[in-house]
Amino acid sequence: MIGQLRRKDFFIIAEQLGLIMIGIGVVTLIPVLVALIYNETDYISFFLPSVFSIIIGYGLRRIFAGKDGNIKLKHGMMIASIAWLWAAFIGSLILMQATNISFSNAYFESMSAWTGSGLTIFTNVEILPKSVLFLRSIEQWIGGLGVVIVVIGILIRPGTAASRLYKSEAREEKIKPSIQGTVKAIWWIYLFYTALGIILYIFAGMPIFDAINNTFTNLSTGGMSINNNNNIGAYHSDLIYIITIFLMFIGGTSFLVHYRALKGKTKDVLKDIQFRAMIIIVSLFSILLIINAKFAPIEAIFHVVSAISCTGSSIPPLSSMIAWPEYAKIVLIACMIIGGAAGSTAGALKILRVVTVLKGIYWELVRLVAPEGSVLPRKIAGKMVSDVEIKEAGSYTFIYFLFIFISWLVFVQYGYDALNSLYEICSAQGNVGLSMGIISPTMPQIPQAFLIFNMWIGRIEIIPVLVLLRASIGVFNRF
Template sequence: MQFNYKVILKVIGILLLINGAFMLTCLPFSFYYGEGDHMALIGSGFIAIGVGALLFLLTRNLESNDLRKKDGYLIVTLGWLSMSFFGCLPYIFSGAIPDLTNAFFETLSGFSTTGATVLTDIESVDKGILFWRSLTQWIGGMGIIVLTVAILPLLGIGGMQLFVAEAPGISPDKLQPRIKETAKRLWIIYCGLTLTELVLLWFGGMDFYDAINHSLTTMATGGFSTKNASIAYYQDPYIQYVIIAFMFLAGTNFTMTYFGLHGQFRKVLRNEEFRFYFIFCLGASLIVGLIIFNLGHDTFEKSIRDALFQVVSVVTTTGYVTHDYTAWTSFLTVMFFLLMFAGGSAGSTAGGVKLVRHILLIKNSLLELKRILHPSAIIPVRFNGKSVSRDITFNVLAFIMIYILVMCFGAIAVSSFGIDFNTSLGAVATTLGNIGPGIGDVGPVDNFAHLPMGVKWILSFMMLLGRLELFTVLILFTPYFWRKV
């Protein structure tokens, strides 16, 4: 048998059970605010639980639970798609987003932690549905961490072996027996940071409902807000600085967070990716802050704060907004567009290319100059003082090349619907990078509601591709994947 379909269906069944259970956790907000969305949540939750239970019961008596490599690719992709299709039911049943295309777009944007929205009046949506919207991002954020640690390294995807080599409780040669322990530790850190941010925002003056929603979507680097103006609604510097700090933490390799919480600061400071991440965000923020201050944007503190917020938001692919960066200058619009290709750290909830790939690309490119002068010399790429295998280097080069090609073809496909150049490029770049706001007519103060239905399906595919590290999805479209070996 080429695929172990029973194992695949069993895992998808478990995911749908979890999905349905999370839907029901939105009911307290629905009942408290009494806005009438409880029946949509109950119906959606029980449908997801019912289908999940059926799949699980039909496959519970498996003789073998062996997960093969090809099975892994299908589970990851079909799992994300099935959760998104069932996850859009609350929107449809409640009437918040009545049609499938828009509901699926919003849901996949949630699970992929992209933050692109089709809602034109977020504050008018019932509180239970709005909480489900935030919860999809929180589930997707932690899901990508577990995916990065547990699944992608086994499939040899995306150069994530670098993360695995440093992850607490994991070693490359004994990965599988320790996945459970590692996932447990990551869940504890993720939940702990979410709870900490909730407390800080709540005591900082944000009401409990808004505080829990923003905590969920900050730690997921998702960017869904309960306000039409996003974080620009809150002009309190304290609230904005708290969110900046937690966006930065969410975009940090969770291994570094683990080491930091255990007092191993030397390991954190010695990590090349973390140093690059910190300096990159700080440097870009200072450049933007000084430019907009000189333009008379506001006080020096406000200029630096807005710059820091927007740079960290885009680099970590969170997508929150305190100001329309496309209205500052053409130079800064181009700069923020380029920042969309940075991505956060590997092993974080951030999307995008990931900074570790940029570091390896730069190092390998510089070493090529040395190799030209010394063709017989063996000069390996080093990361954190260790040699990086040629396989990982080639994987990174292939990833970045395919990323650029996918973006180009995506922009061409979107523009074929009559969408202008800036909007086409901005929409594809922001959805492929799982960022949220782009440039053109999908900028920080706009949304995706006005785009044609066909464009929304293309952008949904971009979100899925970007979140699942390209190769996981694209390999399904190759003939040799389906060929019997």
């Protein structure tokens, strides 16, 4: 039983978690280099929490080395769930020291960065140290791939542990025969597009520091800006908007599609159901915004791509977005719920899951009207779809909406506007980052805590969190 954790289970979790803690500590030390470049003197804010994470991780590795046994999927899910909480905790300790904000605000900001949600409690990010801005960006860049996946690619040896941990972050696609090979291929693709994005932004006239940060945040579909209010709109450049659309679309596309594209397999790319669906959705929803909400064409395309890729970058200032017609907000809510492709850096339900649910409903209707004994082929993009896959997609969709509904009730109870609240919650759970201005450093802690929870469960697709909670209840019941 999942709820009946034994001592061996704790050893497995602690040993692998230690390695991830070391990786998190190393990542959060990197912004010290930015502090050195820009002559910022606050190193302790980064050094102490990062070293603390490394020491704790090293200690767990030393204590439980060789006692881990065989890692199972339930262990991987619990490790992934705790890893994201720990990453947000270490990031929050840094933010508390570097910016003098409260723990709750720091934890919200850190969770938002790591999960690529892009929502921020800072009202003026341009006064923040360069090292803090870069910390938020690199957390999004690493978080876009997945904290656990990054560790698999760099530190974990090939084998069962790598396979279980890979699946624990809601990833199924295999580019190479082995998980280790797949992760390395993903890394190279990610690095290639990162370099390309930086170069494109620089050629478009963007300063180097801005180019690096904006590439990190838009490619990872994080969207957290280093500019106040206007986000990408602060550059007032159609070329920069187009480059950003390109990066967001890439981030919301499956790594398997990118691998095929870079190998020159154009026909395979065009046959991909998620790639085709994303183009159709972006085209259709952009037209709806242009016709019915009077958006300018580039503004419509930008925000639809931003929403469906779960990036959250924007062009107009927040005051203009709040004044958008309700029609536009509903269209973007739909995009934020659908999300990008499975196997990408995007969040939300994912296009493949939505297609599976809709196809499942269609197949059931066909079955009801078909003659008895009829054999109905059920395929998506040429691949057979089982009853189990349809039920899993339907069950996950129900759970996804359930958590949105619960948080929505809380926000409405606190007096927030119903549609704006739904917009904000869908943005948080989909790890998007588009906002209607509800997020602030003075917002009540209970709604803030619900948004943190939404961001957390959205990033690792809910089930690992439920496994962790079920196991935790089992432990507490022993006492």
